[in-house]
Amino acid sequence: MSDPQHLRVFLSSPGDVADERHQADDLLSVLPREPAWQGKFTIEIVRWDDPHSPVTMDAHLTPQEAVDNNKPMPSECEVTIVILWSRMGTPFTYEGRKYLSGTEYEYEDALKGAGHVLVYRRTDPPELPDGDWTDAAYDLKLAKRRKQIQHVRDFFQRFLDDDGGAKRAFITYQGLPEFARRLRQDLENVLARYDLSKELASEKLISSNQALQLEEAATLARSLDAEIGMIQTRVSQLQRSVNGFMGQDEEAFSSSAPAARRGRMMAQSRFPKQVYEANAARLGLLHPVIAKRTVHYYTNVD
Numbered sequence: 001m002s003d004p005q006h007l008r009v010f011l012s013s014p015g016d017v018a019d020e021r022h023q024a025d026d027l028l029s030v031l032p033r034e035p036a037w038q039g040k041f042t043i044e045i046v047r048w049d050d051p052h053s054p055v056t057m058d059a060h061l062t063p064q065e066a067v068d069n070n071k072p073m074p075s076e077c078e079v080t081i082v083i084l085w086s087r088m089g090t091p092f093t094y095e096g097r098k099y100l101s102g103t104e105y106e107y108e109d110a111l112k113g114a115g116h117v118l119v120y121r122r123t124d125p126p127e128l129p130d131g132d133w134t135d136a137a138y139d140l141k142l143a144k145r146r147k148q149i150q151h152v153r154d155f156f157q158r159f160l161d162d163d164g165g166a167k168r169a170f171i172t173y174q175g176l177p178e179f180a181r182r183l184r185q186d187l188e189n190v191l192a193r194y195d196l197s198k199e200l201a202s203e204k205l206i207s208s209n210q211a212l213q214l215e216e217a218a219t220l221a222r223s224l225d226a227e228i229g230m231i232q233t234r235v236s237q238l239q240r241s242v243n244g245f246m247g248q249d250e251e252a253f254s255s256s257a258p259a260a261r262r263g264r265m266m267a268q269s270r271f272p273k274q275v276y277e278a279n280a281a282r283l284g285l286l287h288p289v290i291a292k293r294t295v296h297y298y299t300n301v302d
Helices: 015-035 063-070 102-110 137-156 175-254 256-272 273-280 279-286 286-300
Strands: 007-014 041-046 079-084 092-094 097-099 116-122 172-173
Touching: 007 102, 007 279, 015 041, 015 079, 015 116, 015 137, 015 175, 041 279, 063 079, 063 092, 063 102, 079 137, 079 175, 092 102, 092 137, 097 116, 102 116, 172 175
Parallel strands: 007 041, 007 079, 079 116, 116 172
Antiparallel strands: 092 097
């Protein structure tokens, strides 16, 4: 069994959707232990308010810089979950650019990566600020809330084209039960895609290895074919040489004296006397007919 895939999931949201963050955290903790995914995945939850791994807030840094220095960036994660309702968060400037909030900054960074980016927008009527509505200071709270709501609207304008059509996808929901149901469905779809991608990658690797082995076998076969062809050619040449010698020898042996002399000359050129005398026994074993007639040429022909 192969090792489980490790997925990092980045949670990004302002503070008015704390319940949704808890639900997402609980679901991400449970999913890898469910039968469908057990042994296939491990999930690391990346969140700035992780109680088990709090961000070190160094006074030399802005809050966003502190988060960036302590946690993986959204673009480095396999999944980023963005949740918005009636608050966008605190505006800030980072590297010379103004952002509506850290959530906007994290969303845009997530788009730079190759991971899945899931954006959820709660459409319930927003809650009113706490406090005494008869107090004049309450108007200030209402004004701040209206400004935050407008920032959320401005954020989602980027999802629409000039004609009001959808340019990017996001998910709407009402209430926590619908969010929990939809988030589970979306995350299971993401896990299924990663699981399928791993299977396809494994099959592709197997196919690549098989193709390499077949190519190596074909190369070896071509090499052997070439060597066999060379050997067959050499054997044919040797066979023709022996046949030619035997044919010429027969003719010389059965012809007149001049022809016999030609045979002796041929024998002497192929088997000089000193060579014959040094290898007579071996020649007799290997080529008894040739040896017999060579002896004849050396001893009986004038």
